[in-house]
Amino acid sequence: MKLSLLSGQAGCRAQASHVFPTKLGSGPRLQWGLTRLAGTERSSRDREGLQGQGRGTARAVPTLSSAPSSAEMLRGKRVIVTGASSGIGEQMAYHLARMEAHLLLTARTEAKLQKVVERCLELGAASARYISGSMDSPSLPEQVLREAENTWGGLDMLILNHIGQSGFTFFSGDVGHVRKLMETNFVSYVALATAALPMLKESEGSIVVVSSIAGKVAGPFTAPYSATKFALDGFFSSLRQELIIEKVNVSITLCILGYINTESAVRAVSHVIPDTPAPKEECALEIIRAGFLRHRELHYPARTVSTMLLIHSISPELLNSIIRSSYRLENVQRT
Numbered sequence: 001m002k003l004s005l006l007s008g009q010a011g012c013r014a015q016a017s018h019v020f021p022t023k024l025g026s027g028p029r030l031q032w033g034l035t036r037l038a039g040t041e042r043s044s045r046d047r048e049g050l051q052g053q054g055r056g057t058a059r060a061v062p063t064l065s066s067a068p069s070s071a072e073m074l075r076g077k078r079v080i081v082t083g084a085s086s087g088i089g090e091q092m093a094y095h096l097a098r099m100e101a102h103l104l105l106t107a108r109t110e111a112k113l114q115k116v117v118e119r120c121l122e123l124g125a126a127s128a129r130y131i132s133g134s135m136d137s138p139s140l141p142e143q144v145l146r147e148a149e150n151t152w153g154g155l156d157m158l159i160l161n162h163i164g165q166s167g168f169t170f171f172s173g174d175v176g177h178v179r180k181l182m183e184t185n186f187v188s189y190v191a192l193a194t195a196a197l198p199m200l201k202e203s204e205g206s207i208v209v210v211s212s213i214a215g216k217v218a219g220p221f222t223a224p225y226s227a228t229k230f231a232l233d234g235f236f237s238s239l240r241q242e243l244i245i246e247k248v249n250v251s252i253t254l255c256i257l258g259y260i261n262t263e264s265a266v267r268a269v270s271h272v273i274p275d276t277p278a279p280k281e282e283c284a285l286e287i288i289r290a291g292f293l294r295h296r297e298l299h300y301p302a303r304t305v306s307t308m309l310l311i312h313s314i315s316p317e318l319l320n321s322i323i324r325s326s327y328r329l330e331n332v333q334r335t
């Protein structure tokens with residue numbers, strides 16, 4: 001594990017985000033973002049609803065109408081983002097930086113994290129630092145949370161996003177790979193959340209778990225990955241119930257994502273799946289917004305994911321056969 005020396009106050013001002021404007025965004029476009037939330041996006045949110053945690057406690061749960069603009073959502077809040085050196089995690093770091101949050105980022109590749117931290121400081125992060133290391137190491141989760149406690153004395157949001165590498169192919173029979181992926185994609189999430197809970201209880205903060213439609217509906221070629229994402233749903237949905245029973249005001253948001261245009265996903269599946277992936281920048285902002293609003297689940301892109309879940313609830317066989325017939329099976333590589 002390596003700790004960064006890079007941290008500091010906000011650097012030069014941010015450029016506006018291309019998808020959802022944050023602090024420099026113009027009024028009408030921001031309005032459009034909120035209108036959109038109240039329209040198409042809202043249908044899935046309404047169905048999922050807000051969590052019951054903390055009802056009757058002093059803290060108000062932000063609603064869509066009372067929610068601050070995206071620029072103000074997490075100003076000054078202390079946020080950990082795992083898997084922040086690329087893809088959706090990197091984009092979340094940039095949005096949070098524009099919101100002037102304090103950031104602690106993790107991933108394995110130090111050189112990439114260094115660049116992301118530098119960019120975050122340029123974009124306006126209140127502070128930004130990183131810890132590099134692999135999440136299949138049992139000691140890393142506690143080290144990350146200790147760093148948050150030593151630096152900030154608390155934590156407001158834990159965004160669990162990293163995944164270990166896994167192919168998009170027939171299951172090879174490699175049980176060792178399944179075991180390692182479970183450790184990286186599932187057990188480390190449990191360990192990070194466990195170590196974070198005391199601080200999150202104190203701040204009445206939030207846990208955001210980034211999962212996939214593959215963690216609700218098992219299609220072909222993702223058997224080990226899918227197993228890790230189903231496990232996240234089982235664990236965190238059960239934990240959420242316990243927090244509600246114990247009146248602990250820590251929210252848990254499970255993010256059910258469809259195909260997103262990150263480099264690694266496009267590289268893994270574009271030769272098999274002809275669909276156009278959704279934009280990672282917008283996806284990242286939707287995840288942050290859902291966590292801030294303490295939603296139970298996020299479906300992104302809303303229409304695709306919600307439709308898939310609806311068909312699955314009516315006829316799993318039908319959905320399975322639609323998925324199989326939409327793939328270019330002849331292009332699936334066998335290992």
Ligand SMILES: NC(=O)C1=CN([C@@H]2O[C@H](COP(=O)(O)OP(=O)(O)OC[C@H]3O[C@@H](n4cnc5c(N)ncnc54)[C@H](OP(=O)(O)O)[C@@H]3O)[C@@H](O)[C@H]2O)C=CC1
Binds near residue numbers: 108165184210261
């Ligand atoms: N993109 C998509 O289509 C979809 C993505 N998702 C989910 O979104 C999340 C982000 O995915 P995406 O942005 O595409 O992924 P990326 O591959 O772009 O990013 C993965 C991140 O995890 C880090 N990472 C990889 N291995 C380890 C490890 N062993 N220990 C610690 N960190 C590690 C990577 O950095 P480094 O290599 O430096 O360690 C990187 O920062 C995941 O939870 C994924 O399941 C869900 C559905 C669809």
Ligand SMILES: C[C@H](CCC(=O)NCCS(=O)(=O)O)[C@H]1CC[C@H]2[C@@H]3C(=O)C[C@@H]4C[C@H](O)CC[C@]4(C)[C@H]3CC[C@]12C
Binds near residue numbers: 213259268273
């Ligand atoms: C393609 C899968 C689901 C079907 C879908 O959403 N199609 C698009 C229809 S649309 O055009 O109308 O929007 C993908 C859903 C989950 C994806 C997988 C995932 O969860 C991330 C993995 C990350 C890893 O780095 C490699 C790729 C993934 C296996 C990725 C592959 C595509 C999905 C299965």
